[in-house]
Amino acid sequence: MSPVTNARLLFREIPSELPDPVSTFKYDTSENIDIDGFPLHGGFLVRALAFSLDPYMRNRMRPEDTEGDMPAFLLNKVITGFGVGVVIRSESPDFLVGAHVGGFMSYQEYCFFGDAAASALAMPALGLTVLENPYNLPWRYFVGNLGMTGQTAYYALKDVSEPQKGETIFISAAAGAVGLMLVQLAVSQGLRVIASCGSDAKAGLLRELGAAHVINRKTDDIFVELKKAGPIDIFIDHVGGITLEAAIENAAMHARFVICGAVSTYNGPMSDAYGVKNLWLVNRYRITIRPLVVIDWHEKYLSEFYKTVPEEIAAGRLKCYESVYRGLQSAGQGFKDMLTGASTGKTVIVISEE
Ligand SMILES: NC(=O)c1ccc[n+]([C@@H]2O[C@H](COP(=O)([O-])OP(=O)(O)OC[C@H]3O[C@@H](n4cnc5c(N)ncnc54)[C@H](OP(=O)(O)O)[C@@H]3O)[C@@H](O)[C@H]2O)c1
Structure with a gap:
C-alpha cells in the first residue's frame, strides 16, 4: 500500500482569551505515513478512532516555560490528550493487532507508540491500556462516559x-x-x-x-x-x-x-x-x-468503575450525551463550543467509528 496522509492537529498560537477555532490550532495534512512499511522497532501503530476535547487543555495553551497543571502544548507540534484507537500493526506482545486501546495519544490519524507510555507526559496514569468492551458500546465512549x-x-x-x-x-x-x-x-x-x-x-x-x-x-x-x-x-x-x-x-x-x-x-x-x-x-x-x-482515585475505584458503569450504560439506565465533531479539522470549533457551553454533554472528535 502506498503512503497515506496522516492528518494531525498542531498547536499554532497561544490564545490570550478564548481560543479561536481558526488560529489556535492548525489542521495539518503535510505528513504521509507508509502504514505497511513503517519500522516498528518493537512498538505498535494505532489508527485513531476518537479524541477527547476537555477544559484542562486550555491550561496547556500557555508559554512553555510557565507553570501549569500539566506540561504546556508546544508551538507547531501535535497536541496530545485522551484518545481511543485500534492497533493495526504491532511487534509488542502487550498490544496485539486488533486490540482497542485508550489513553494519552497524539492527535493524529495514525500514531506510533514505541511503548505504552509514549505520549503520557511521564504520568503513568495517562499511559495507553488495552480496553475491554463486553457490551459492544461505541468506542468513542472510552474518551467520554467510559473514560x-x-x-x-x-x-x-x-x-x-x-x-x-x-x-x-x-x-x-x-x-x-x-x-x-x-x-x-x-x-x-x-x-x-x-x-x-x-x-x-x-x-x-x-x-x-x-x-x-x-x-x-x-x-x-x-x-x-x-x-x-x-x-x-x-x-x-x-x-x-x-x-x-x-x-x-x-x-x-x-x-x-x-x-x-x-x-x-x-x-x-x-x-x-x-x-x-x-x-x-x-x-x-x-x-x-x-x-x-x-x-488520584483510580487505584481505589477504577476497577469498580469498569465493573458497574458499562453495564449501566448498556442497560440504558445511564445515558451518554455527546456533542460529536467529525474529523480533526473540526477540533477548533469543537473546543470553543465546549468551553463556551455551545455544546451539550461530552465533546468528542470522531475520526472513525471502527
Ligand atoms: N479535576 C479533575 O480531575 C477533572 C476531570 C474532568 C473535568 N474537570 C473539570 O470539570 C469541569 C467540567 O469539565 P467537562 O469536561 O465536563 O466540561 P464541560 O462541562 O463539558 O464544559 C465546560 C462547561 O462549563 C460551562 N461554562 C463555561 N464558561 C462558564 C462560566 N464563565 N461560568 C459558568 N459556567 C461556564 C459551560 O456550560 P454551560 O454554558 O451550560 O454553563 C461549558 O460547556 C471543568 O472545570 C474541568 O476542568 C476536572
Missing part, C-alpha cells in the same frame, strides 16, 4: 463528598460532560439535585433527568435561586468564581465542597479571576473543601 470524564463523575460521589441518601447536592456546569453523568448518578443514588447550566434547553434536559431545581446561569440570579433551593449539603464545583461564592453563602452546616474545576477562570490570568468574598462562611458553616483530581 476520564465518566470516572471524574463517578469518583465525585465517593469518599471525597461522602453523600448520604436524601442530601441536597449542587452541581455546576451540570449539562456538560462530567455534569450530565454526575446528575444521573446523583439522582439514582437518592440525592436531591440542584443543577446550573447555560441555556433553557439544557435546563429542560436536566429537569427530565430528575434535577429538582435548575438554574440558568445566564438569566437567573444564582444567589436567589440557591437561597430558594438550598441549603446545600454537597457542592461539586466545575465553575468557580461567583458560583462558588453563591454556594458558600447557601451551604448547610458541615457541607462538603468538592473543587473539581473552575472553568469560569480558564480564559484569562488568575489575577483576573473573580475573587470569592465570603470565605469566612467556610468557618461559620464548618464546610469541608476538598480537591478532586481524577487520577
Whole structure:
C-alpha cells in the first residue's frame, strides 16, 4: 500500500482569551505515513478512532516555560490528550493487532507508540491500556462516559463528598460532560439535585433527568435561586468564581465542597479571576473543601468503575450525551463550543467509528 496522509492537529498560537477555532490550532495534512512499511522497532501503530476535547487543555495553551497543571502544548507540534484507537500493526506482545486501546495519544490519524507510555507526559496514569468492551458500546465512549470524564463523575460521589441518601447536592456546569453523568448518578443514588447550566434547553434536559431545581446561569440570579433551593449539603464545583461564592453563602452546616474545576477562570490570568468574598462562611458553616483530581482515585475505584458503569450504560439506565465533531479539522470549533457551553454533554472528535 502506498503512503497515506496522516492528518494531525498542531498547536499554532497561544490564545490570550478564548481560543479561536481558526488560529489556535492548525489542521495539518503535510505528513504521509507508509502504514505497511513503517519500522516498528518493537512498538505498535494505532489508527485513531476518537479524541477527547476537555477544559484542562486550555491550561496547556500557555508559554512553555510557565507553570501549569500539566506540561504546556508546544508551538507547531501535535497536541496530545485522551484518545481511543485500534492497533493495526504491532511487534509488542502487550498490544496485539486488533486490540482497542485508550489513553494519552497524539492527535493524529495514525500514531506510533514505541511503548505504552509514549505520549503520557511521564504520568503513568495517562499511559495507553488495552480496553475491554463486553457490551459492544461505541468506542468513542472510552474518551467520554467510559473514560476520564465518566470516572471524574463517578469518583465525585465517593469518599471525597461522602453523600448520604436524601442530601441536597449542587452541581455546576451540570449539562456538560462530567455534569450530565454526575446528575444521573446523583439522582439514582437518592440525592436531591440542584443543577446550573447555560441555556433553557439544557435546563429542560436536566429537569427530565430528575434535577429538582435548575438554574440558568445566564438569566437567573444564582444567589436567589440557591437561597430558594438550598441549603446545600454537597457542592461539586466545575465553575468557580461567583458560583462558588453563591454556594458558600447557601451551604448547610458541615457541607462538603468538592473543587473539581473552575472553568469560569480558564480564559484569562488568575489575577483576573473573580475573587470569592465570603470565605469566612467556610468557618461559620464548618464546610469541608476538598480537591478532586481524577487520577488520584483510580487505584481505589477504577476497577469498580469498569465493573458497574458499562453495564449501566448498556442497560440504558445511564445515558451518554455527546456533542460529536467529525474529523480533526473540526477540533477548533469543537473546543470553543465546549468551553463556551455551545455544546451539550461530552465533546468528542470522531475520526472513525471502527
Ligand atoms: N479535576 C479533575 O480531575 C477533572 C476531570 C474532568 C473535568 N474537570 C473539570 O470539570 C469541569 C467540567 O469539565 P467537562 O469536561 O465536563 O466540561 P464541560 O462541562 O463539558 O464544559 C465546560 C462547561 O462549563 C460551562 N461554562 C463555561 N464558561 C462558564 C462560566 N464563565 N461560568 C459558568 N459556567 C461556564 C459551560 O456550560 P454551560 O454554558 O451550560 O454553563 C461549558 O460547556 C471543568 O472545570 C474541568 O476542568 C476536572
